[in-house]
Amino acid sequence: MDSIIQRIFDVAVIGAGPAGIAAALAAAETGASVALIDDNPAPGGQIWRGGRNASHHLEARRWLERLSKSRVTLIGGTRVFYAHSGALEAESDHSLWQLLYGKLILATGARELFLPFPGWTMPNVFGAGGLQALVKSGLPVKGKHVVIAGTGPLLLAVAAYLCERGADVLCICEQAPFARLRAFTLGMASYPGKLVETAQLRFRSRRAPYLTSAWPVAALGQDRLQAVRISDNGRLREIECEYLACGFHLVPNLELARALDCRVVDGFVGVNELQETSQPGVYCAGEPTGIGGVELSIVEGQIAGHAAAGRVSSAKRLLTTRARSRRAVKAMKKAFALRPELAALATPDTLLCRCEDVSFEAAQKHATWRAAKLHSRCGMGPCQGRVCGAAAEFLFGWTMDSSRPPIFPARCSSLAAISTPASPAQGHGGSQ
Amino acid sequence: MTRAADVLIVGAGIVGAACALELAKAGVRVTILEERFVSAGATGASMGHIVVMDDSEAQFSLTRYSQVLWEELHEELPPDVEYERCGTIWIAADEEEMAEVRRKCSYYADRGVPAEILDPRSLHDAEPHLRVPLAGGLFVAGDSVIYPPAAASFLLQRAVELGATLHLGKAVVSLGKGNAGLADGTTLSAGRLINAAGQFAPKLTCGIQIKPRKGHLVITDRYPGTVRHQLVELGYLKSAHSLTSDSVAFNIQPRKTGQLLIGSSRQYNAEHDEVDSAILSRMLERAFEYLPAVASFAGIRIWTGFRPATPDKLPLIGPWLDDPTLYIASGHEGLGITTSLATGKLICAQILGQSPAIPAEPYLPSRQTVSETNVEAHV
Numbered sequence: 001m002d003s004i005i006q007r008i009f010d011v012a013v014i015g016a017g018p019a020g021i022a023a024a025l026a027a028a029e030t031g032a033s034v035a036l037i038d039d040n041p042a043p044g045g046q047i048w049r050g051g052r053n054a055s056h057h058l059e060a061r062r063w064l065e066r067l068s069k070s071r072v073t074l075i076g077g078t079r080v081f082y083a084h085s086g087a088l089e090a091e092s093d094h095s096l097w098q099l100l101y102g103k104l105i106l107a108t109g110a111r112e113l114f115l116p117f118p119g120w121t122m123p124n125v126f127g128a129g130g131l132q133a134l135v136k137s138g139l140p141v142k143g144k145h146v147v148i149a150g151t152g153p154l155l156l157a158v159a160a161y162l163c164e165r166g167a168d169v170l171c172i173c174e175q176a177p178f179a180r181l182r183a184f185t186l187g188m189a190s191y192p193g194k195l196v197e198t199a200q201l202r203f204r205s206r207r208a209p210y211l212t213s214a215w216p217v218a219a220l221g222q223d224r225l226q227a228v229r230i231s232d233n234g235r236l237r238e239i240e241c242e243y244l245a246c247g248f249h250l251v252p253n254l255e256l257a258r259a260l261d262c263r264v265v266d267g268f269v270g271v272n273e274l275q276e277t278s279q280p281g282v283y284c285a286g287e288p289t290g291i292g293g294v295e296l297s298i299v300e301g302q303i304a305g306h307a308a309a310g311r312v313s314s315a316k317r318l319l320t321t322r323a324r325s326r327r328a329v330k331a332m333k334k335a336f337a338l339r340p341e342l343a344a345l346a347t348p349d350t351l352l353c354r355c356e357d358v359s360f361e362a363a364q365k366h367a368t369w370r371a372a373k374l375h376s377r378c379g380m381g382p383c384q385g386r387v388c389g390a391a392a393e394f395l396f397g398w399t400m401d402s403s404r405p406p407i408f409p410a411r412c413s414s415l416a417a418i419s420t421p422a423s424p425a426q427g428h429g430g431s432q
Numbered sequence: 433m434t435r436a437a438d439v440l441i442v443g444a445g446i447v448g449a450a451c452a453l454e455l456a457k458a459g460v461r462v463t464i465l466e467e468r469f470v471s472a473g474a475t476g477a478s479m480g481h482i483v484v485m486d487d488s489e490a491q492f493s494l495t496r497y498s499q500v501l502w503e504e505l506h507e508e509l510p511p512d513v514e515y516e517r518c519g520t521i522w523i524a525a526d527e528e529e530m531a532e533v534r535r536k537c538s539y540y541a542d543r544g545v546p547a548e549i550l551d552p553r554s555l556h557d558a559e560p561h562l563r564v565p566l567a568g569g570l571f572v573a574g575d576s577v578i579y580p581p582a583a584a585s586f587l588l589q590r591a592v593e594l595g596a597t598l599h600l601g602k603a604v605v606s607l608g609k610g611n612a613g614l615a616d617g618t619t620l621s622a623g624r625l626i627n628a629a630g631q632f633a634p635k636l637t638c639g640i641q642i643k644p645r646k647g648h649l650v651i652t653d654r655y656p657g658t659v660r661h662q663l664v665e666l667g668y669l670k671s672a673h674s675l676t677s678d679s680v681a682f683n684i685q686p687r688k689t690g691q692l693l694i695g696s697s698r699q700y701n702a703e704h705d706e707v708d709s710a711i712l713s714r715m716l717e718r719a720f721e722y723l724p725a726v727a728s729f730a731g732i733r734i735w736t737g738f739r740p741a742t743p744d745k746l747p748l749i750g751p752w753l754d755d756p757t758l759y760i761a762s763g764h765e766g767l768g769i770t771t772s773l774a775t776g777k778l779i780c781a782q783i784l785g786q787s788p789a790i791p792a793e794p795y796l797p798s799r800q801t802v803s804e805t806n807v808e809a810h811v
Contacts (some may be wrong), residue, residue, distance in 0.1 A: 367600070371469040374476045374581045382653055382732050405707055405734050409653060412694070413727040415734065416716035418709040 002413060004096045009035040009073070011308050012082050012088060012101035014256060017045020018294045019286025019301035020107030021063050024072045025306025026314070027105070032070045035099060037090060039079040045101045045109055046117055047294060049133055059294075075099075081406040082418050083259045085279070089410075089418050090224040103281050103308035106257055106269070107301060110250035110287035113390050117345035119219030120246070120355050128247030133140040142166030145227050147239055148208070149173035149216045150247035152294075152336040153198055158245060162203035169208035170239055173230055175248075176336050184335030191328045217345060219244055225293055231341075246247075248338060251390040252288040254400075255407045267393070274315050275304035283308050292329040299325055343395050352395075353388040355381020360395075363388075369398040382409055435596065437463035439658055439783065440612050442604045442636060445475040446580055447761050448628035449477040449587035450776030456594035458780055463622065465598065465612065470588060471581035473630045477737025478686055479649060479693055480580040481662050482770045483520055483573060486539055490746055490794030494771050496545060498792050499574055503774035512582040514664075514688040520575040520662045521550065521558060521680070523722065524567040529666040533570045540572065547572050560657055561725050570666075577662060577685055580769045589770075604629075607636040610757040624783050626759045631740040633762035637752060641800050642763045644725060644738035646702040649695050651732040656690030665722060679700050680715040682722045694719050694726065696766075698739075705736045707807035742800075743767040749778050749795040759783065760797045 011027040013020045016038035024036040036043065048060040067074070075090070078097060082089035088104075090097040100116070112127035119125065126129050126134070128150060135141055146167045148159050151174060174181070188195045202210070212233055218229040220238065227240045252268055263270040263278035269288045271277055277284050283304040286297035299322045307316035348361035356377040366372035368380070369392060379385025380393070384403060392398050406415060438771040439455050444466035455462045482502050486492045506515045524530045531672045532548055540547040550558060550569040558571065585652070592598055606613035607627055612620045652664050665682040678699045685693040697715045703709065713735065720727045742748060742763040752758040761779050764771055778795065781788040 340776075367469065374471055375468075375585060380733070382730070384732065406731065409730040409732045411727065412650065412652065412716055412721070412729050412731045415650065415731045416713045416720070416727075418713065420710045 002096050002411070004098065004417060006098045006100070008036065008100045009033045010102045011035070011105065011305075012099055012103075013105040013107055014082060014088070015040075015045065015107035015109050015286070016040070016043035016074065016076070017047060017286065017297065019109070019297035019304075020045070020353065021067050021104070022298040022301030023105045023107055023283075023305035023308070024287050025066055025070055026302045027103075027309040028072050028262070029306075029313060030034075030309040032309045035075055035097070035101075035174065036072050037075045037078055037080060037088070039077065041077040043074060043076065045174040046129055046133070048430075049136055063298075063342065079410070080256065081408045081410040081414065083256055083407070084419075085260070087419060089414065092413045096417055098419055102261075102357045103283065105301075105304045106262075106277075106282065106284040106288060106295075107286045107304075108256055108288055110252045110291060111386060111390075113248045113343065113394065114246070114343055114387050115253045115394065116350050116352050116391055117216055117218060117250050117358060118248055118347055118350050119221070119225075121351050122219050122221055122225050123223065124225035124242060125219045125244045125246065127390045128154055128245040131243060131245040132158050132161055135162065141243070144169060144243055145170055145241040145243060146243040147173065147216075147230075147241045148245045148247070149175075149214070149228070149230065149316055150161065150249075151175045151338065152247065152249060152332070154247045155249075156198065156201035156205055158247065159208050162209060162245075163205050167243075169205065170207045170241055171214075172205065172212055173210050173214035173216065173232070174210065175339055175342060176214040180335050181212060181336050184331060187262065187331050188328070194328055212387065215339075215342060216244065216246065237336045249336070250287060250291050253293065254288055255384075255403050256290060257284060258403055259405065259407055273319065274307035276301055276307065281308075290326075290329065291333070296325040297330055308404050320423055338394065346395070352391060353378040353381065353385075354378060355379075355383050355388075358388070363392060364396065369400055372398070437461045437622045439463075439624045439626060440465065440620060441626045441628055441634075442444055442607060442612065443473075443599065443628035443630060443762075444470045444584070444588060444600070445586040445628065445630055445768070446587070446629075446772040447470070447630070447764060447775050448747070449584040450772040451626055451628055451761055451779045452591040452596050452776075453587045453594075453660040454776035454780040455783065456591040456596045458784060460783070462591060464503070464588065464591075464598045465602040465604050465614075465620075466598070466600050469600055471584045472634070474737055474739055475580045475584050477584075477647070477649070477735060478580050478582075478766075479683070479695055479771055480578045480769050481520070481685060482576045482578060483662070483767075484540070484545055484575060485767065486536060491767075492543065492746075493790045494774050494795065495767060496543065498771045498774035498775075499576075502576065502578075502770075505773070506576070509578070509583070509585055512579065513586055514579040514582070515576060516686075516688055517574070517576040517685060518661050519573040520664060520670070521555070522570040522572070522664055522666050523555070523562070524569055524666050530567040532666050533568060535591070539572055544573065546574060556648075559660060559663065562663070563722055563724055571661070575662060576687070577687070578769065579687075583769070587733070594660060595794050602752040604636060608758055622758060623757065625757050626761050626779060628761040630762055630764075630768070631738045631746075633740065633760065637758065637760060639753075640748065640760060640797065641743055642740045642748070643700065643749055644703075644776050645741040645765065646699040646708075646736055646738055647695065647708065647766070648695070648697045648715055648734065648736050649693055649751050650712075650716065650731045651687075651733050652692045652694070652726070653732050654690035655692060655729055658725065659684055659692055659723070661686070663722070678711055680711060680718050682718045682795065684719060684723060684726075692726065692729065694731075706740075707734050707736060739765045740768070744799075747771060747775065747795055748797040748800070749775050750782055750792060750797055752797050753801065
């Protein structure tokens with residue numbers, strides 16, 4: 001039997017990435033008791049992965065340093081698998097946590113969008129962020145031939161990182177057309193900081209050719225990747241490589257927000273001026289409210305943290321900064337919108353759901369995500385549709401229904417210990 | 433008004449699907465109307481255990497007839513139906529339940545159903561992960577397991593190949609006198625109508641006594657080989673279940689994927705589909721009592737569903753009172769997957785005026801009006 005740990009906090013923050021760290025620190029400034037919960041052992045989220053001991057740029061180090069000196073209770077290596085109003089159930093290796101909270105801040109971040117194309121499930125085909133994380137945790141890439149493909153500034157960041165670790169990045173395939181990127185770059189003149197940042201990334205990855213209107217069509221190889229076939233300005237060609245890193249945008253992690261019945265608008269959690277969701281006392285910051293990167297996540301986190309701790313004036317002082325950051329994100333979103341050709345890469349037998357081995361064809365014949373799940377088992381495996389669900393949204397225009405509990409797989413003993421909340425339970429969706 | 437078909441079926445769950453196929457095989461022009469999608473109701477939420485039951489003589493003959501029909505059909509079932517003749521082991525925890533094992537065994541033997549009594553040792557050999565000690569069990573080899581949504585789709589596809597028409601996303605708001613009124617304002621007419629709407633059947637046919645009985649299920653990650661048979665506690669018969677109060681029973685099913693499906697719970701007057709953590713907890717604790725290893729297994733999904741339950745635990749199959757066009761095929765409670773095929777046979781025989789393979793009387797909907805005074809506990 002696992003030990004059961006029960007704790008009460010004024011503010012619980014889920015997710016220890018930039019938004020969650022900023023939120024927790026802002027909330028703790030008032031003296032409120034704050035818990036910061038993350039499934040990774042160390043804080044930092046995907047982007048500042050590895051915590052204080054990892055090599056990060058100055059800003060990351062500054063935030064992680066502040067966190068370590070703060071009174072915030074960090075609960076690492078712990079996954080929230082069930083949420084009620086006022087209580088969370090979370091699981092670590094040997095413990096079950098029952099956390100009662102006054103206010104809740106969801107900073108659950110985002111995951112990579114995977115688009116299925118022939119061969120995408122082959123060994124050595126990775127998500128761009130995924131490959132970067134593997135390299136951070138020790139995968140050697142020195143001298144390896146790598147192709148990076150997808151869209152957005154993330155590709156440059158990953159390319160810069162891999163180049164500096166000795167990888168031979170053969171090319172960066174950006175799906176957006178050159179004209180759109182040029183317009184975007186000109187428009188960024190009013191955000192010199194962003195422009196400089198992008199230029200630096202490009203400089204650090206300068207040895208890798210940067211192609212526009214280029215995207216992967218197929219990953220080729222027998223039992224592991226040997227080459228990638230790309231469409232480069234309308235021409236098909238093959239590039240031999242050992243790793244392919246694909247980054248087609250991020251999709252927000254909405255499972256917790258949905259479990260708490262927070263209103264979701266156009267795929268993102270709807271929040272008011274103070275980052276509060278449709279559920280009173282439940283705030284949301286960072287990628288789940290709109291994919292916006294580190295800068296926006298931090299300011300949203302700070303606003304949510306101050307607001308949750310009852311310091312509305314401190315929160316409101318940050319609104320202009322947030323507005324500015326949001327404008328930059330909007331321009332970026334337009335520039336890197338995914339082209340429709342990317343929805344047509346899969347062949348009928350390309351896998352869509354790798355947990356349950358469901359092909360594109362088997363899922364496609366259904367009218368809704370719910371029907372596809374029930375009849376093809378698409379999205380019914382351990383990842384609960386986290387990968388194929390987002391892809392299906394893009395490919396078929398389906399909308400995800402509320403996800404079923406638990407939010408993450410949890411030991412049956414933990415599921416049996418889910419507490420009965422004093423107030424009426426928040427709706428975890430049932431069979432509908 | 434358009435003449436849609438000879439027979440119009442409302443509901444594309446497994447019962448509607450089985451009726452459609454049986455009628456289509458007989459050359460009847462069938463149209464199926466479904467408000468949501470195939471298996472959207474109890475079929476899609478269910479466990480998929482094909483099991484012979486002996487709660488009553490009528491329940492036995494319907495489940496046994498159906499089990500044989502599934503066995504006859506199984507070679508034609510596509511792989512995604514995941515038919516597995518794993519058998520059921522009814523587990524006896526104590527001597528009282530062992531007495532029930534012996535009674536059940538001779539009941540089955542008298543009626544030609546192969547069943548074998550397991551002593552504690554052979555029970556342990558059959559299912560090494562079960563707790564020790566247990567008094568024994570009854571192994572019923574002919575029971576099996578299927579994935580119900582795939583089975584319903586298969587039956588419907590067969591029916592469509594034989595000329596049936598399936599309309600999804602068509603909500604029926606009125607049904608009777610040869611007409612089905614749709615939510616979009618149109619009316620379809622047919623010689624015969626079948627209400628196979630499961631828990632929603634009373635909405636279309638006033639006076640039917642079917643109430644939703646909520647259940648919970650948990651599915652685990654893959655642990656191949658842990659459980660080999662469908663395992664059900666015999667206490668199930670004591671608890672499974674009272675007509676008025678909430679109950680749980682140990683009932684676990686191995687899926688072909690190596691996943692385990694853990695049940696079961698029964699609740700009346702639970703209108704919402706949310707997970708009820710109190711009964712979920714009782715249900716899982718019951719499972720741990722019998723199969724301790726499950727406590728450390730990863731549960732990947734919990735869901736709920738509603739069984740269409742009648743007061744006397746028998747389905748409603750047959751013509752409806754004074755409307756000669758209307759037939760009911762609903763109210764199968766937790767046995768709809770098993771009894772769907774027999775229901776299709778009975779309905780088809782009734783509509784075509786043939787004599788059915790088993791007596792149809794126990795399931796006639798008219799019994800509800802006769803015994804109306806006895807059902808107060810149900811309300």
